[in-house]
Amino acid sequence: MKQKLEKIRSEALSRVAQAASLQELEEARVVYLGKKGELTAILKQMGGLSPEERPAMGQLANEVRTAIGDGIAQRRQQLEKQELESRLSAESIDVTLPGKDPRIGRLHPLKRVQDEVSEIFLGMGFDVVDGPEVELDLYNFEMLNIPKGHPARDTQDTFYIDDNIVLRTQTSPMQVRTMLERKPPIRIIAPGRCYRSDTPDATHSPVFHQIEGMAIDKGITMADLKGTLEIFAKKLYGPDTRVRFRPHHFPFTEPSAEMDGTCFRCGGKGCRFCKGEGWIEILGCGMIHPKVLRDCGIDPEVYSGWAFGMGLDRLTMFRYDIDDIRLLFENDLRFLRQI
Ligand code: DAH
Secondary structure, X not given: OHHHHHHHHHHHHHHHHHOOOHXXXXXXXXHHHOOOOHHHHHHHHHHHOOOOHHHHHHHXXXXXXXXXXXXXXXHHHHHHHHHHHHHHHHHOXXXXXXXXXXXXXXOOHHHHHHHHHHHHHHOOOOEXXXXXXXXXXXXXXXXXXXXXXXXHHHHOOOOEEEOOEEEOOOOOHHHHHHHHHOOOOEEEEEEEEEEOOOOOOOOOOOEEEEEEEEEEEOOOOHHHHHHHHHHHHHHHHOOOOOEEEEEEEEOOEEEEEXXXXXXXXXXXXXXXXXXXOOEEEEEEEEEEOHHHHHHOOOOOOOOEEEEEEEEHHHHHHHHHOOOOOOHHHHOOHHHHOOO
């Protein structure tokens, strides 16, 4: 019996020492000290001992029980401390760690350039007006002096909804809409999407963007047009920018011109960007044709005005050094994030 008790003591103590969790420790306690445990089983055999042996065995059994009990208590303390520590370190917050950056969206490059241009004209007293992309043939062509069969329609072939409704090929119908709605003095710009049935390549896209501008009042002259657009170019490309006006033809303006600005890269010396020219075409413009004014209910004997139309996509491509217009419409985030 003595050997058995010693064996229980050493087995129990080593199992207690090895218990890796409070649960394992409790299992060990049940096995050795529990009501159906090994020690209890031995104690039940005490009755079979001789009266001489009994006290010594009793004492030993008590020692073993106490030793195992103490071992368990000690191990429990250790395990509780360990568990507390691991919980504390798992749940701790390191306030010195850098936070996670929330991903913030931003405006599309086209929209940014559109806003920049709009700001410049807003600062000069222009209003921003908005109009439909699905437009009457009447406003997109007819009332701009481009009747059916006019050669200008060839260069602006578009998508027809029916014989009278088209996807607008330019923002110029906003001139008509504004004149029909407002009385002079009028100073507006109208940014927006336009369509032409062009085959996409690096410089053409069936969807693109323009900004239209128009000023009508008594006594407005070509000098106002040149002055306003020169200020615009200097604000957009910097104070050293110079502009030049070349004669051109648009059916709804007379006289008509195209405006170039000195290349914003080389300042006019000639570089890869301006293809050695020193100049970059910025917009088309002119004095509003008297017939257009009259058709829109404005008396050309009393009022005069100018208008311009500008491609926003090209402007954006210059601004951000983009060499293919299609990149603006593919919405590939790998591209957009670079800007
Ligand atoms: N809408 C013309 C185009 O797309 C550009 C233009 C030229 C607009 C002269 C105008 C203008 O308002 O006066 O080519």
